[in-house]
Amino acid sequence: MPTLVDYSGDDEFYNGSSLCSSDLGVMLSLGRVNVYCPPRKRARITGPYVVEDEEKKPSIEVLPDECLFEILRRLPGGRERSAAACVSKRWLMLSGSVRCTEICRSTNHDGASADVTMAIAEEDCEVHCDGYLTRSLEGKKATDIRLAAIAVGTSSRGGLGKLSVRGSNSARGITNVGLSAIAHGCPSLRVLSLWNVPSVGDEGLLEIAKECQSLEKLDLCQCPSVSNKGLIAIAENCPNLTSLTIESCPSIGNEGLQAIGRCCTKLQSVTIKDCPLIADQGVASLLSSASTVLTKVKLHALNVTDFSLAVIGHYGKAITCLNLSALHNVSQKGFWVMGNAQGLHNLASLTISSCRGTTDVSLEAVGKGCPSLKQMCIRKCFFVSDFGLAAFTKAAISLESLQLEECNRITQTGIVNAVSNCSKLKTLSVAKCMSVKDLPPQTPLLSPCGSLRSLSIRNCPGFGSTSLAMVGELCPQLHHLDLGGLCGITDAGLLPLLNSCEAGLVKVNLSDCPNLTDEVVLALVRLHGQTLELLNLDGCQKITDASLVAVADNCILLRDLDVSRCSITDSGVSALSHGVQINLQILSLSGCFMVSDKSVASLQKLGKSLVGLNLQRCSSLGSSAIELLVENMWRCDILS
Structure with a gap:
């Protein structure tokens, strides 16, 4: 030997x-x-x-x-x-x-x-204990051999601090053996993310818990072989855990969450999604145990009832961000109790999605019980109407951002009232609300909202020119305007809004508004050309070279311009290349079939500042012209 x-x-x-x-x-x-x-x-x-x-x-x-x-x-x-x-x-x-x-x-x-x-x-x-290296494996690269190689290769180079595994090799996917190698070679591991690794179970997690006691963040998604045993081991051996995500793990139940709440006194963020064995017992125990430090909570598609929401309302004194989604067993009473428990005084951001228990009554209670609420997002809550929205906006005195999506009982009246009620509202976003339609012209207007800076109304087919003119009078200080997908608006409806914006528009998105013409663009650049930085006209088929000439002559600060699928020709591109804008960084001409090889010189001139150029589906541009642009504009990312 x-x-x-x-x-x-x-x-x-x-x-x-x-x-x-x-x-x-x-x-x-x-x-x-x-x-x-x-x-x-x-x-x-x-x-x-x-x-x-x-x-x-x-x-x-x-x-x-x-x-x-x-x-x-x-x-x-x-x-x-x-x-x-x-x-x-x-x-x-x-x-x-x-x-x-x-x-x-x-x-x-x-x-x-x-x-x-x-x-x-x-x-x-000392070097080993730093743990600053990061490794990520996806798909076929996720094997035990690679994990072992990472463990050996990084052990003497500062130690692995973050490991992310997404997907698994179908033939030789990672198992407990590979995860054990990481545990043995990388005790400095602080962040572990495992997604879709069915062959990793409690044995591998036990090794991580035993060796990597500095673990701070654990993310488990689609890990069917991990049960309460593995999670309890993490809880008992990793006291520094601050973030926990459990998603689609059918073998993890209440006992694991109870252990986390009992042992991980530094836990600040928890996300639990689609785990059928987790119910009120586990969620309530976790929230009540970690009530002093837990700031971010996300509960999605769980079998919890009104009891869990009552616990949140009572013990959530440190919670600043709360996301509740697809809680089908929670009724109106649960949200009402959560609001009236008076424990969510520090809550700043709340998202409620696909919860049948969200009604006008419960929404008003939430508004009254969360005095610090600044951001509110309501998605697919079909029992919320104009009355509940108005009551909520009156009660939420600190509200700065309101997002409504697929709330089909809310109409134009509710939105107008919400804007008028919120004296601090800065951002309003409305998307796919099918009941938002034009109001009769004789409807009285409310007081304008001088604080609103960003307005987004997207894909609401009933929203037309009458509604747009009314909103324009309510929002005189807009900087960002997004009206993407509003097929019903015309020049006559948009011009009053442009005239009423006193502060100067910075970002404007008018994509997929087919009825708009050059008249709107000419008015836009005349009134706001000195402040405009982003303009999106994608899909506005009636926009021609005249708009590009106006942009070239007036928009000195423009950085992002999208005229895809517009009626743009070589003349428009040439005018743009001789324009006053010196900081244009992104230009999209996708689908402009009248732009030909004659624009190569103009595009090269624009290329002095461009970092992104989209020429996809420009059928009149030949391959040799594209190759010439790629060769000469080497600093620019060209899509063709």
Whole structure:
């Protein structure tokens, strides 16, 4: 054995140090090869030709795993350990099973040498504990071999701080073996994210809990083999856990959440989604135990009832961000109690999606019980009407942002009242609300909202020119305007809004508004050309070169221009290239079939400032012209 270990000749094995990349990338390309054995030296003694058995392994391979383990853990440094791991898959997996605490760093018997080795060991330990490296594996790359290579390759280079695994190799996906290698080689791991890894179960998570006690963030998604046992181990061994996400893990239930609430006193953020075994018992225990530090809570598609919302309302004193989605067993009473419990005084952001219990009465209670609420998002709450929206906006005195999506009982009246009620409202977004339609002209207008800076009304087919003119009078201080997908608006409806905006528009999105013409663009650049930075006219088929001429002459600050699917020709592009805008960075001409090879010179001139150019579906531009642009505009990302 001593002769074997101390052997220093180079005619049998290559030391392999130059073959090892940062994470043993060469090792991962071995495939089915089990032993790395480069061409040997020419024999020193000539003799009769003998046919050797190709299946005969080098003598060291006959050693059992226990002996090889002892050899590998005595290698002097990270480079040597990485080189040894490149020899074969067996050596790699054995190297990955060596814990950092099991590595023998001092093998010298001389006193002075031992002191030096000890100093190096202490230095290595300090570097190792930093844990700043990040690795991400997706799809076919997610295998045990790669995890073992990462563990060995990063152990001497600062240690792995963040690991993300998304998807799994269908033939050789990661298992508990690969995760154990990470646990043994990377005790400094602070962030672990596992998505769609069905072969990883409690055994791998137990190793992580035992070795990586500095873990701060755990994200488990589609991990059917992980149960309460693994989560309890994390809770009992990782007291620094601050963020927990559990999604589509059917084997995790109430016991795991109870352990997290009991042991993880620093937990600040928790997301629980689509876990059928988790109910009121687990959620309530977690929220009540971590009530002093828990600031972000997201509950999605869980079998919880009104009791959980009552606990949130009572114990959620530290919660600043709350997201409740698809809680089908929660009734109006649950939201009403949550609001009236008077515990959500610090809540600043609230999102409620697809919850049948959200009604006018419960929404008003939430508004009264959350005095610090600044951001409110209501999606697919079909029982909320104009009355509830008006009551909520009157009660939520600090509201700055309101988002409504697929709330089909809310009409133009509710939106107008909401804008008038909120004296601090800065952002209003309305999308896919089918009952939002034009009001009769004789409807009285309410007081304008001088604080509103951003208005987005998208894909509301009933919203027309009459409504637009009314909104314009209510919002004189707009900076951002998004009217994408409003097929009913015309020049006559939009012009009053443009005239009423006193502060100067900065970002304007009019995409997929087919009835708008050059008249609107001419008025826009005349009134707001000195402040305009973004203009999106995608799909406005009646926009022609006249609009580009006006933009070129007036919009000195313009950085992003999209005229895709407009009636733009080479003349318009030429005018734009001679314009006053000097900071244009993104230009989209997608679908402008009248732009031809004649625009190459103009585009090259624009390319002095462009970083993005979209020429997709420009059928009149030839491939040679595209190649010329790509060659000369090397700083610009060109889509063709």
